[in-house]
Amino acid sequence: MNDEQKIKYKRTNTRPVKVGDVIIGGDSPITVQSMAKVPTTDVSAVLDQCERVFRAGGDIFRVSIPDSDSADALKEIVKHSPIPIVADIHFDYRLALESLKSGAHKLRINPGNIGFSERVKIIAKEAKSRNVPIRIGVNSGSIPKDILEKYGKPDARALLESAEREIIILQEIGFEDIIVSLKSTVPQITRAANVMFAQKYDYPLHLGITESGFGYQGIVSSSTGLAIILDSGIGNTIRVSLTESPETEIRIGREILRSMGLRRYGIRLISCPICARCKVQLKYIAERIWNNIKDMDEDITVAVMGCEVNGPGEARFADIGVACGDKVGLIFKNGEPIKKVKDSEIIAALLDEINELIDTPR
Numbered sequence: 059m060n061d062e063q064k065i066k067y068k069r070t071n072t073r074p075v076k077v078g079d080v081i082i083g084g085d086s087p088i089t090v091q092s093m094a095k096v097p098t099t100d101v102s103a104v105l106d107q108c109e110r111v112f113r114a115g116g117d118i119f120r121v122s123i124p125d126s127d128s129a130d131a132l133k134e135i136v137k138h139s140p141i142p143i144v145a146d147i148h149f150d151y152r153l154a155l156e157s158l159k160s161g162a163h164k165l166r167i168n169p170g171n172i173g174f175s176e177r178v179k180i181i182a183k184e185a186k187s188r189n190v191p192i193r194i195g196v197n198s199g200s201i202p203k204d205i206l207e208k209y210g211k212p213d214a215r216a217l218l219e220s221a222e223r224e225i226i227i228l229q230e231i232g233f234e235d236i237i238v239s240l241k242s243t244v245p246q247i248t249r250a251a252n253v254m255f256a257q258k259y260d261y262p263l264h265l266g267i268t269e270s271g272f273g274y275q276g277i278v279s280s281s282t283g284l285a286i287i288l289d290s291g292i293g294n295t296i297r298v299s300l301t302e303s304p305e306t307e308i309r310i311g312r313e314i315l316r317s318m319g320l321r322r323y324g325i326r327l328i329s330c331p332i333c334a335r336c337k338v339q340l341k342y343i344a345e346r347i348w349n350n351i352k353d354m355d356e357d358i359t360v361a362v363m364g365c366e367v368n369g370p371g372e373a374r375f376a377d378i379g380v381a382c383g384d385k386v387g388l389i390f391k392n393g394e395p396i397k398k399v400k401d402s403e404i405i406a407a408l409l410d411e412i413n414e415l416i417d418t419p420r
């Protein structure tokens with residue numbers, strides 16, 4: 059990780075909160091999570107999605123607990139899951155208690171619909187006795203009625219006050235393993251609420267742009283919304299909410315963190331968008347390289363660049379790179395040009411150098 063990335067990586071100070079064997083907040087890397095999209099009672103389907111999330115690099119998996127049968131099914135899910143499981147609770151505090159008994163590693167409760175503070179305290183006391191943290195998950199669509207009336211709309215102040223009300227209840231019984239999320243469908247409102255929260259509290263923040271939709275619109279909305287918050291040094295765990303598969307959410311979440319230099323995941327490929335200056339089959343070369351390296355777990359950057367304008371600069375910055383010219387490619391390794399090859403030899407030359415770098419102890 060270079061100096062610039064270290065600066066970006068730095069988060070506002072938050073306390074660490076343990077979720078199973080994963081830490082959210084403190085000095086820990088930002089985690090990526092997703093959620094089951096099948097009935098929780100269909101244990102094998104949930105575990106199949108959970109396994110796919112794990113294989114895609116997800117850190118935490120959440121399941122909805124709409125009824126007692128789901129809370130019961132949680133036992134088997136927790137038992138076989140490779141990553142910590144979060145129980146998502148709405149409306150009925152008893153489902154939170156049942157989920158804790160089933161071994162949930164974390165609870166998510168919604169301040170807008172759990173009801174009396176005494177019920178929240180009952181949940182928190184049980185969670186505390188089991189060292190299970192609670193996420194106070196505030197959504198713009200479920201702000202408590204009186205707070206909504208006070209502000210007239212689900213703005214940042216309404217989101218913040220909803221979370222604060224719940225924090226006070228938990229603090230009254232000495233419960234501090236708190237994670238908070240403040241989500242709106244409007245990225246600017248989400249950002250404002252999270253900034254206001256981070257200025258006041260040191261509880262870790264779970265970020266997300268709620269109900270982002272699907273396809274390009276959802277990806278862009280989530281990416282831009284999360285980026286403007288993450289870039290402020292705020293956010294300790296993220297969930298990209300899309301009408302897509304859980305593993306797609308994880309892949310996009312990881313790409314957001316990777317593109318911002320906030321987490322390194324395997325090999326990173328930089329390739330130029332191609333323009334009239336390019337005199338080689340750059341898309342073909344980049345695709346072939348990517349297909350060969352995309353599953354490698356090494357922490358290196360590879361650059362495939364089309365010409366002398368930005369090519370040498372990017373190739374020099376990468377661990378391995380090529381700056382192409384007129385039917386040739388200048389190969390770079392560790393910031394230095396090492397050889398010039400014909401365009402037909404670029405792919406093999408790059409792969410040789412990548413493999414050699416990986417095999418060299420560093």
Ligand code: SF4
Nearest residue numbers: 330332333336364365
């Ligand atoms: S690196 Fe060269 S070929 Fe690639 S987009 Fe930039 S100017 Fe065009």
